[in-house]
Amino acid sequence: xxxxPEGKFILIGVTGGIAAYKTADVISQLKEKAYPVVVVMTEExxxxxxxxxLQTISGNPVFSNLFTLPSREWNAVHIALARQARxxxxxxxTANVIGKLAxxxxxxxxxCVITATEAPVLLAPAMNTQMYQHPAIQGNxxxxxxxxxxxxxxxxxxxxxxxxxIGHVASVEKVIRAIKKVLT
Numbered sequence: 780x781x782x783x784p785e786g787k788f789i790l791i792g793v794t795g796g797i798a799a800y801k802t803a804d805v806i807s808q809l810k811e812k813a814y815p816v817v818v819v820m821t822e823e824x825x826x827x828x829x830x831x832x833l834q835t836i837s838g839n840p841v842f843s844n845l846f847t848l849p850s851r852e853w854n855a856v857h858i859a860l861a862r863q864a865r866x867x868x869x870x871x872x873t874a875n876v877i878g879k880l881a882x883x884x885x886x887x888x889x890x891c892v893i894t895a896t897e898a899p900v901l902l903a904p905a906m907n908t909q910m911y912q913h914p915a916i917q918g919n920x921x922x923x924x925x926x927x928x929x930x931x932x933x934x935x936x937x938x939x940x941x942x943x944x945i946g947h948v949a950s951v952e953k954v955i956r957a958i959k960k961v962l963t
Contacts, residue, residue, distance in 0.1 A: 795823020871905035881919035908944030
């Protein structure tokens, strides 16, 4: 069993994209500014960055299993995390998680938490240019904007696939500014 911290926190969702490594810097900067942070990772995210790294930086347990029980009192972990989140920020937000959220698919801890929370949700999309520009992805982004989700739009830059184009996750500084803006 993992212990949830007391009080409200920023929940950082990490998904399975190469930009996941930047999440460590976001968490570190939030901690420097005294924001409590809890991390939820998808199983795919663990291919790019380890839970131990994010636990060490955040100072809190990292959650990824939908069936983990919090230790203070019985409560489904996705509901407990959803209730305590002051903000949910997904960095990077892959095409996969964007599609799931836009269509109400809750098949992992992160998508269940986001669907159950009343906290604001901020997405930082990151993917290949062709994926980002695909009509299905653009439709999903439009749908999520209609739900009231906030975004830190991707930037143009060199992508992991070796091409140059839109889809590079926003800079850490832009993500931090967006988080602060949503929290005010």
